[in-house]
Amino acid sequence: MSEKAGGIGKRGGFWRRLSEKSELGIAVPFVLLIVIVGIVNPVFFDVDNILNVLRQSSFTFIIGLAMTFVLVGGGLDLSVGSVLALGGVIAGLALLGGVPIWIAVLLGVLAGVVIGLFNGIVVSVFKIPSLIVTLGMMYFARGVVQVLTRGNPVYPLPEAFNFLGQGFLAGVPVVVIVAAVLGIFAHVVLTQTAYGRAVFALGGNRETARLSGINVQRVTIWIYVICGAASGLTGVLTAARLASALSNAGTGMELQVIAGCIIGGTSMFGGSGSILGTLIGVAFMNIIANGMVLMRISVYYQSMVIGAIIIMAVGIDQYNRKRRGMIG
Amino acid sequence: MDQVVLRMKGISKRFYAVIALREVSLDLRRGEVHALVGENGAGKSTLMKILSGSYPSASFEGEVEIEGEAVAFTSTYDAERAGIEMIYQEISLNPELSVAENIFLGKLPRRRLPWFIDWKRTHALAREALAQVGLEVGTTQAVRLLSTSQQQMISIAKALYRRPRILVLDEPTSALTDRETETLMRILHSLRAQGISCIYISHKLEEVFNIADRITVLRDGSVISTTPRQEVVAARVVEDMVGRKIEMMYPKVQLPVGQEVLRVEGLTVPSRVPGRNIVENLSFDLKAGEILGLGGLVGSGRSEVVNAIFGSHRRSAGRFFLDGKPVALSSPRDAIRCRMGLLTEDRRVSGFVGTMSIRENVSLASFRKIFGPLFIRRKTERWEVQELSGQLNIKTPSIETNVLNLSGGNQQKVVLAKWLMTDVRILFLDEPTRGIDVGAKVEVYNLMTELARKGVAIVMISSELPELLAMCDRFIVLYGGAIRGSFQREEITEHKFMSAATGVL
Numbered sequence: 001m002s003e004k005a006g007g008i009g010k011r012g013g014f015w016r017r018l019s020e021k022s023e024l025g026i027a028v029p030f031v032l033l034i035v036i037v038g039i040v041n042p043v044f045f046d047v048d049n050i051l052n053v054l055r056q057s058s059f060t061f062i063i064g065l066a067m068t069f070v071l072v073g074g075g076l077d078l079s080v081g082s083v084l085a086l087g088g089v090i091a092g093l094a095l096l097g098g099v100p101i102w103i104a105v106l107l108g109v110l111a112g113v114v115i116g117l118f119n120g121i122v123v124s125v126f127k128i129p130s131l132i133v134t135l136g137m138m139y140f141a142r143g144v145v146q147v148l149t150r151g152n153p154v155y156p157l158p159e160a161f162n163f164l165g166q167g168f169l170a171g172v173p174v175v176v177i178v179a180a181v182l183g184i185f186a187h188v189v190l191t192q193t194a195y196g197r198a199v200f201a202l203g204g205n206r207e208t209a210r211l212s213g214i215n216v217q218r219v220t221i222w223i224y225v226i227c228g229a230a231s232g233l234t235g236v237l238t239a240a241r242l243a244s245a246l247s248n249a250g251t252g253m254e255l256q257v258i259a260g261c262i263i264g265g266t267s268m269f270g271g272s273g274s275i276l277g278t279l280i281g282v283a284f285m286n287i288i289a290n291g292m293v294l295m296r297i298s299v300y301y302q303s304m305v306i307g308a309i310i311i312m313a314v315g316i317d318q319y320n321r322k323r324r325g326m327i328g
Numbered sequence: 329m330d331q332v333v334l335r336m337k338g339i340s341k342r343f344y345a346v347i348a349l350r351e352v353s354l355d356l357r358r359g360e361v362h363a364l365v366g367e368n369g370a371g372k373s374t375l376m377k378i379l380s381g382s383y384p385s386a387s388f389e390g391e392v393e394i395e396g397e398a399v400a401f402t403s404t405y406d407a408e409r410a411g412i413e414m415i416y417q418e419i420s421l422n423p424e425l426s427v428a429e430n431i432f433l434g435k436l437p438r439r440r441l442p443w444f445i446d447w448k449r450t451h452a453l454a455r456e457a458l459a460q461v462g463l464e465v466g467t468t469q470a471v472r473l474l475s476t477s478q479q480q481m482i483s484i485a486k487a488l489y490r491r492p493r494i495l496v497l498d499e500p501t502s503a504l505t506d507r508e509t510e511t512l513m514r515i516l517h518s519l520r521a522q523g524i525s526c527i528y529i530s531h532k533l534e535e536v537f538n539i540a541d542r543i544t545v546l547r548d549g550s551v552i553s554t555t556p557r558q559e560v561v562a563a564r565v566v567e568d569m570v571g572r573k574i575e576m577m578y579p580k581v582q583l584p585v586g587q588e589v590l591r592v593e594g595l596t597v598p599s600r601v602p603g604r605n606i607v608e609n610l611s612f613d614l615k616a617g618e619i620l621g622l623g624g625l626v627g628s629g630r631s632e633v634v635n636a637i638f639g640s641h642r643r644s645a646g647r648f649f650l651d652g653k654p655v656a657l658s659s660p661r662d663a664i665r666c667r668m669g670l671l672t673e674d675r676r677v678s679g680f681v682g683t684m685s686i687r688e689n690v691s692l693a694s695f696r697k698i699f700g701p702l703f704i705r706r707k708t709e710r711w712e713v714q715e716l717s718g719q720l721n722i723k724t725p726s727i728e729t730n731v732l733n734l735s736g737g738n739q740q741k742v743v744l745a746k747w748l749m750t751d752v753r754i755l756f757l758d759e760p761t762r763g764i765d766v767g768a769k770v771e772v773y774n775l776m777t778e779l780a781r782k783g784v785a786i787v788m789i790s791s792e793l794p795e796l797l798a799m800c801d802r803f804i805v806l807y808g809g810a811i812r813g814s815f816q817r818e819e820i821t822e823h824k825f826m827s828a829a830t831g832v833l
Contacts, residue, residue: 194699201692204683211640211678212693212746213664271683 026265026313030280037291044294051173057286058179059234059241063257064264064278065186066230071261072190073223074203074270075123075130080231080257082141083112084250087235089145091161092154092245101161108236109229115141116228120221130224138254145247155244165240175237182230187275199223203270259306260285263313284309331358332396333525334379334494339390341374341383348374349388350549356494359523361516363530363540366569367737367765371549372529376496379527380414381407394493411493415500417763419479421486423472428454430471431486457485462511477504484512488519495519496527501535502763513539531765533565545569570767578798579770581777582817585801586616588652589785590637590754595646597632597809605644606632607809614754619776619786621800623793625829629809630789631673634756638663638670640678664693666754669747671740673758673789679743680731687713687727689742694749716745721771737768744775755779758789773799793822807831 038044063080070077091108095101119137123130167174190196198219201209210216231250239245264281266273288309289302334356341349349371356362364372377383379392381401392399394410401407421430428450429436437449454467463481471479480500487495501509516526516539530536536543537560544554545568552568590613597607607629614620624630635641637648639659648657650666657663663670672678680689690713691698698709713727720741724734731742740760747755757776761769776786776799790796796803803820805813805828813828 188703192703194695194704197688197692197695197699197704200684200688201681204681205678207678208681208692211638211660211670211672213661213695214692215661267683271681 026263026277026280026284026316030284033284033287033291037287037294040291041294044291049290049294051176053283053286053290054176055173056290057283058173058175059238060253060257060260060286061179061279061282062182062234062237063227063230063253064260064282065183065275066227067257067261068186068264068266068273068275068278069190069199069223070130070227071258071266071268072203072270072273073199073220074206075220075223076134076258076268077119077130077224077227078134078254079115079119079137079141080227081250081253082138082145083115083228083231084235084238084253085145085245085247086115086141087112087232088239088245088249089148089154089235089247090232091236092157092239093148095157095161096154101158104161105164105233105236108239109232112228112230112232112235113225114228115232116225117221119228120224123224124217124220149245149247151247153244153246154239157239157243157245162240162243165237165242175241178233178237183275183279190275195219195222200271203272205271256285257282259310262310265313268314281313332356333358333394335391335393335396336375336379337391337393339375339378339388339392341371341378341388348549349378352390352546352549352551354544354551354554356525356527357541358525359520360541361520361526361528361539363528363536363543364546365530365533365536365543365565366546367735367767370546370569370765372546373498374549375546376414376498376527376529379407379494379496380404380412408490411491412496413487413490413492413494414496415480415483415487415498417499417502419476419483421471421479421483424470426468426470427458427465427474427482428467430482431457431489433486435490453489457489458482460488461485461515477508480504481508481511484515488515492524494525494527496529498529499531499763500528501530501532509535531763533562537562566766569765570770578795579774579777580798581781582801583617583780585618586783588613589616589650590614591649591652592637593647593649595633595636596644597629597636597641598644605809607636607643607806609645610806610809610811612804612811612814614785614787616753616783616785617780618802619780619788619800621796621803622787622789622806623796623803623825623829624806624812626791628806628829630806631758632809633806634670634758634787634789635672638668638756640670640672664750667750667752668754668756669693669750669752670756671743671747671758671760673762675736675739675743680739680746682732683730685728685730686717686722686724686734686742689731690716690727690745690749693746697749712749713745716748720745720748720775735765735768737764737771740764740768740772744772748779752779752784754785754787756787756789759791760788761790761792761795769795793825797822797825805829 043049063084067077067080087108090111091104094104094107099107115137119133122128122133164174169177190199198209198214201212201214202216202219206216235249238249260282261273261278262268262281263284264277264279266277285306288305292299292302332355336352336354339349339352352371352375354375366372378388381404384402385400399410422433431454432450437446437453438444439446451467458465458467461481461484463478463485465474465478471482474482484500500512504512519526528536528540537557540557542554542556543560543565545552545565547569592613593611595607595610596605599606610633622630622633632641636643636646637657639657639662648655655666657666676682681692687709691709697712698705710727717724717727722738722741722745724738731739734742760772780786788796788800797820801817803815803825804811805825807829808831812831813824815824
């Protein structure tokens with residue numbers, strides 16, 4: 001909100017501007033949710049609890065910020081959950097083989113990059129819908145994981161590696177620090193660079209983007225590489241958190257991530273979305289889960305609530321779009 | 329004849345701060361064709377969306393009466409039940425369904441057991457409906473396979489079948505061929521005899537003067553005048569529309585032509601049918617400050633020529649020389665690097681990005697300018713776009729406004745601004761004035777002249793012969809993908825042009 005006051009054609013108060021920015025329409029219910037949960041059970045505001053929520057959110061958020069690129073660019077990536085497992089398993093196997101930790105981490109991320117590169121090339125060069133390519137990849141990558149592990153967990157992993165998922169730096173979980181750094185980076189790339197602008201253009205209208213001199217193939221490939229890398233990294237962090245790489249890690253992650261993005265106002269139709277929105281969306285889901293525990297509501301209701309919120313969030317988004325696009 | 333079927337009284341509608349309609353009143357008599365004209369953004373569509381129930385009665389001020397009774401539509405369904413049918417400029421058929429299914433969509437004839445469809449009767453009735461509009465297509469054919477004009481005729485057949493009391497036609501002829509337009513005019517005459525009333529929206533004033541009983545001009549959301557046909561003066565209507573006297577429709581200034589900037593040799597564009605070409609072995613040159621008219625009928629390969637040069641359409645052969653030096657143009661990126669720009673035929677499909685603001689759309693092709701080594705230069709971007717927006721007179725509260733909120737003419741100016749921001753030397757304009765209002769057209773012509781003065785070379789494609797002849801210095805007329813005639817401005821006549829375009833010459 002660093003827009004200069006009295007700038008060109010800016011009108012209305014802070015709240016109105018906020019609610020008109022569709023991606024942040026969720027901000028108001030988000031604050032409300034925090035207040036309600038906090039009032040019902042003040043334990044919510046304990047530092048430990050907050051750090052716990054942040055840590056849980058971080059895993060989803062790291063993939064979520066990459067998924068924001070994918071969705072804004074008009075695509076979809078269903079393979080993230082399987083790539084997560086693959087990244088963890090590759091890193092885990094490397095560690096068991098005695099490779100230094102930083103190289104193992106790099107290999108885990110690299111596995112994601114390779115898959116992303118493949119997804120991106122197939123989507124952009126062969127023009128196969130991303131839904132189909134990444135659905136196939138979701139099965140394929142999971143299969144690779146199962147072949148590599150025969151279904152067995154990969155452990156024990158070195159303590160120093162596990163620090164990445166379990167440790168704290170200056171009282172803050174390492175995972176949260178990683179997520180924060182990546183989040184800021186992603187936000188800057190998406191809003192301040194030519195690449196970010198190209199992603200928005202691509203998702204809004206591919207043909208116009210191409211005719212305006214944007215290298216749409218390269219932009220598309222990078223989108224999926226980013227998403228693969230983020231998934232691989234999250235896999236490494238998840239393995240570190242659990243002190244073992246599991247072959248079924250990240251099952252269902254793709255839908256959880258997409259749900260977070262959508263709740264955060266990122267459009268399924270491409271061309272709009274924000275990292276900040278995704279952060280709020282992901283946190284929203286985790287606070288609901290956390291809040292329901294704190295409020296002693298059965299966890300069995302959790303999915304129902306999240307489902308209802310997704311539908312509401314998309315409903316609000318559609319309503320806003322309709323209202324804004326009406327003049328003419 | 330004088331009985332009033334529809335009366336809209338004191339209709340006002342606003343979108344946030346923008347007033348779309350201000351105290352508009354309109355009445356429609358039985359059996360009357362009432363034309364509604366005005367620039368894009370004048371409020372015609374908004375008014376019709378109120379009539380069709382797209383804007384529910386709570387969202388605007390004023391009253392709508394049908395046959396003297398006040399009505400309050402809450403949805404388009406209510407309006408349909410009241411006997412109002414709409415035919416839109418953009419075709420709203422389901423492309424995957426058959427012709428018959430489209431005509432009867434939602435009202436398919438049933439058998440005695442009402443959950444079974446009586447297909448035999450459906451097709452028989454569909455044939456009748458098609459006969460009424462003189463269209464000869466199979467009723468089982470998928471609409472997707474038909475031409476745009478055939479689809480438009482089906483929309484008309486569909487609306488007529490529902491026996492409306494009031495028929496609203498929004499730019500119905502923009503997709504029709506001349507013959508079909510004639511058929512439509514005949515149909516409208518016969519509707520008049522049947523006592524069906526029509527509201528007819530069109531940019532083509534000739535058509536309006538031909539068919540309308542009364543003409544209402546809207547401007548900036550207000551009714552400027554309502555005139556019976558007998559008293560209509562064409563010049564007055566145009567003046568009412570734009571609110572100023574149009575001294576000169578085509579502000580053509582003859583300018584000295586400079587050096588050759590682009591030469592095209594042996595351009596060949598393959599067709600989807602193997603072994604055939606849309607454009608064959610085409611060569612021409614283009615000079616600085618020149619406006620070259622690329623003429624021909626639809627399908628002659630005009631659009632393909634410019635798209636193939638720009639790298640946005642496949643080509644199988646062709647060499648290009650920029651300032652006499654050979655250049656490789658294999659993608660729009662290359663073309664933009666050579667300071668070329670292409671305004672495409674359909675701005676919605678390939679001109680602007682609907683999810684972006686004016687600012688983002690205008691700077692879309694100028695990343696080199698607005699992005700530093702890493703980050704965006706916000707001030708540069710805002711300042712440059714603001715400047716262009718003012719220069720092109722884009723009517724908007726702010727450059728942060730979404731392009732979709734602009735009228736067609738202003739959207740077109742946004743696309744033009746995008747190319748101006750790249751400092752184009754060669755500009756391809758494919759139907760630059762399609763679907764924009766008179767005022768915006770004149771602004772586009774002015775801009776073209778201004779650019780030519782600065783030495784920009786322009787290739788213009790237009791289906792509107794008068795504007796093409798008036799604006800260009802030189803003409804190349806295509807027929808079947810090859811040059812059939814080339815003329816200088818001094819020697820061209822409509823007759824010569826059409827002879828070449830139809831292959832008679």
